[in-house]
Amino acid sequence: MAGAFHDVLFPPSISMGAVGGPRFSTTVTVLSGGAEQRNINWQHARGEWDVSHGLKTEQQVDELLAFFHARAGKAFGFRFKDWSDYRLPRWLDAPGDLVPIPVMFTTDGTTRNIQITKTYGDTAGFYVRPITKPVAGTVQVLNNGVQTFDFTVNHATGMLTLGTAISNTTGRTIAVVCEFHVPCRFDSDDMKLTTTMVDNFSWQSIPVVETREIA
Numbered sequence: 426m427a428g429a430f431h432d433v434l435f436p437p438s439i440s441m442g443a444v445g446g447p448r449f450s451t452t453v454t455v456l457s458g459g460a461e462q463r464n465i466n467w468q469h470a471r472g473e474w475d476v477s478h479g480l481k482t483e484q485q486v487d488e489l490l491a492f493f494h495a496r497a498g499k500a501f502g503f504r505f506k507d508w509s510d511y512r513l514p515r516w517l518d519a520p521g522d523l524v525p526i527p528v529m530f531t532t533d534g535t536t537r538n539i540q541i542t543k544t545y546g547d548t549a550g551f552y553v554r555p556i557t558k559p560v561a562g563t564v565q566v567l568n569n570g571v572q573t574f575d576f577t578v579n580h581a582t583g584m585l586t587l588g589t590a591i592s593n594t595t596g597r598t599i600a601v602v603c604e605f606h607v608p609c610r611f612d613s614d615d616m617k618l619t620t621t622m623v624d625n626f627s628w629q630s631i632p633v634v635e636t637r638e639i640a
Contacts (some may be wrong), residue, residue: 430484430502431495432581435476435633436488437506442479443633446509447472469554472507472607472635477628489631490616498614502636504558504606513543513556513603518604520565530599539594540601541583541601557583560604608636 447470452463469583496503514524530539537568541556541564566576568575568591575588606612612632 429500430608430636432504433495434504434506435609436492437508438486439476439479439485439489440506440510443474443476443603444478444479445474445633446507461540470552471637472505472609472614474505474507474609474633475630476633477631480628482576490593493611493616496611498595499611502608502610505609505633505635507607508522511604511606513541513601513605516602526567526602527601528598528600532587532594532597534593534595537587539585539587539599541578541585541603541605542614543605555583556603556605557581558606559583560606563602563604565602567602568599569594569597570600576613609633 445490448469452464452466452468454464456462476489480489495501512520514521514526516522516524520526527544529542530536541559543554543556545552545554559578561580564578564585566573566585566587569577573591575591577586578584579586585601587599591599610633612634617628617630
């Protein structure tokens with residue numbers, strides 16, 4: 426069932442209490458002399474969260490049970506708001522007010538389609554993350570630092586398409602501001618619910634993982 430994705434948002438009031446974040450996969454081989462060889466297995470990190478910590482009210486429990494049933498456990502993906510990292514770039518009061526808005530692309534006269542990305546890094550290295558689930562109504566595009574509306578965006582893939590008036594030029598810097606979600610699924614087909622008393626429940630863990638669907 427590749428590509429089985431429901432374009433709905435996991436309850437944000439529950440994801441606000443989630444525990445987790447990005448996970449990389451690295452194989453470490455320790456040689457006989459104690460030296461290490463490290464191999465990067467994944468091109469991109471995968472987010473992993475435990476959302477059981479976000480359940481604080483009976484209403485949230487009912488909402489989560491309904492959401493879990495509607496996704497048939499692991500079967501269908503969904504949008505997930507990672508409250509620790511959902512803005513490109515980070516801002517407080519207005520988009521981009523805490524950090525300079527980074528240039529994403531420089532026009533070359535031919536390229537029209539650009540994948541929205543977010544870059545993390547420092548002077549020693551950097552990591553480019555594809556943003557595949559931008560939030561509708563939040564995407565802004567800057568052409569040489571000036572907002573433009575000559576573009577379209579696919580909110581299911583994060584692909585930005587520039588208008589011909591921009592894409593036919595060269596040397597223009599394109600920057601993007603938006604909020605984004607993470608494509609996820611439950612990583613369990615059973616809820617592992619514990620009933621401690623009437624209408625009082627608890628869970629050991631409710632795992633949610635980021636997905637990368639096969640095209």
